[in-house]
Amino acid sequence: MSAILEIRDLHKQYKNVNAVNGISFEIEKGTCFGLLGPNGAGKTTTIEMIEGITPPSSGEIRYKGVPNNPQFRHEAGIQFQSTALMDYLKVIEVLELFGGFYRNSLPIEKLVEQCALSEFLHHPASKLSGGQRQRVLLAIALINDPEIIFLDEPTTGLDPQSRRNFWNLINNIKNLGKTIVLTTHYMDEAESLCDQLVIVDKGKIIAEGTPQALLNEHFGVSYICLRDGDLSPDQFDQFEVTSTEKNEITIISKNLESTLQQLINCGANLSALQVRNPTLDDLFLKITGHSLRD
Numbered sequence: 541m542s543a544i545l546e547i548r549d550l551h552k553q554y555k556n557v558n559a560v561n562g563i564s565f566e567i568e569k570g571t572c573f574g575l576l577g578p579n580g581a582g583k584t585t586t587i588e589m590i591e592g593i594t595p596p597s598s599g600e601i602r603y604k605g606v607p608n609n610p611q612f613r614h615e616a617g618i619q620f621q622s623t624a625l626m627d628y629l630k631v632i633e634v635l636e637l638f639g640g641f642y643r644n645s646l647p648i649e650k651l652v653e654q655c656a657l658s659e660f661l662h663h664p665a666s667k668l669s670g671g672q673r674q675r676v677l678l679a680i681a682l683i684n685d686p687e688i689i690f691l692d693e694p695t696t697g698l699d700p701q702s703r704r705n706f707w708n709l710i711n712n713i714k715n716l717g718k719t720i721v722l723t724t725h726y727m728d729e730a731e732s733l734c735d736q737l738v739i740v741d742k743g744k745i746i747a748e749g750t751p752q753a754l755l756n757e758h759f760g761v762s763y764i765c766l767r768d769g770d771l772s773p774d775q776f777d778q779f780e781v782t783s784t785e786k787n788e789i790t791i792i793s794k795n796l797e798s799t800l801q802q803l804i805n806c807g808a809n810l811s812a813l814q815v816r817n818p819t820l821d822d823l824f825l826k827i828t829g830h831s832l833r834d
C-alpha cells in the first residue's frame with residue numbers, strides 16, 4: 541500500500557491557542573482514516589490545514605508524495621461541518637449548480653444512487669431533515685468524482701437511524717476504492733468505519749492504530765457491570781472497579797470466570813449483571829483520565 545497523504549509535524553498557533561501541536565500521520569490510499577477527539581481537540585484545524593483552507597504555522601503536507609501538490613484541489617472532495625445550501629432551490633437544482641463548477645462532474649443519477657437522494661430530489665433544500673441534508677452535502681463532496689473525501693463530523697446531531705444510514709453510504713463509497721478522511725467525536729462511528737485511527741486531545745496525538753489493535757494493546761480484559769448497590773462498598777476493594785458512573789459499578793476483569801466466582805462468593809446481587817468488552821470510549825477515558833463528552 542502507498543500513502544496518499546503524509547502529514548509531518550504540523551503546528552497551528554492562533555493568538556493564545558496552540559490548536560495543533562506537532563501532529564504527524566500517513567493515510568493509505570483506499571482506506572477510511574479517522575481523526576478522533578473531543579470538542580476543541582484540533583481535528584477541524586488539522587483537516588483545514590490539509591485542505592488548504594488554513595495555512596499551517598509549520599509542518600509539511602504531502603499529497604501523493606508532493607508538497608503543496610496542485611493535483612490535490614482537483615482530486616479532493618470536502619464535506620464541511622456546515623455548508624449553506626441555497627434554500628430556495630430544489631435538491632436537484634443545488635446539485636446542478638455545484639456540478640457546473642467543475643469541468644468533469646459526476647452525472648446526477650450517479651450521485652442520487654450513491655447518496656440515496658431519490659426520495660427528496662425534487663424537494664426544496666429548506667425542507668430537508670438533518671439526515672437528508674447530510675446526504676446532499678455528501679453528494680456535493682462527491683460531485684467532482686474525488687479520489688479523497690473529507691468528512692468533518694458528518695453525523696453530529698443526527699438520530700441513531702440516520703447515523704447508521706449515513707455509515708452505509710460511507711462504506712459503499714469506500715468500496716469504490718476512494719480514500720476517506722473522517723473526523724468525529726463518536727467512538728462507535730470510528731470503530732465501525734475506520735481502518736486506521738488517530739486519537740487527538742489538546743492538539744496532540746495520544747494514540748493511533750487500527751480500532752482493534754488499539755483496544756487489544758490497551759485492554760485484554762472484560763468489563764462486568766452491576767447496578768449501584770448490587771455490591772456493597774466494603775466489598776469494592778476485592779475488585780478493580782473502574783467507574784461508578786450512571787448508577788452503575790464497572791469492574792475490570794482479567795479472568796471472567798474467576799471474577800464471577802468471586803462475586804458469587806461475596807454474595808453480590810447478580811440479577812442485572814452485564815459483561816461487555818471495552819470500547820474506544822473506555823480507551824479515551826483510560827489514556828486521558830476524562831471522558832470524551834466531559
Ligand SMILES: Nc1ncnc2c1ncn2[C@@H]1O[C@H](COP(=O)(O)OP(=O)(O)OP(=O)(O)O)[C@@H](O)[C@H]1O
Binds near residue numbers: 583
Ligand atoms: N480561528 C481561530 N482562532 C482562534 N482559535 C481557534 C480558531 N479556530 C479554532 N481555534 C481553537 O483551536 C482549538 C482547536 O479547535 P478545532 O476546531 O480544531 O477543534 P475540533 O477538534 O475540531 O473541535 P470540534 O469537535 O468542536 O469541532 C480550540 O481551542 C479552538 O477554540
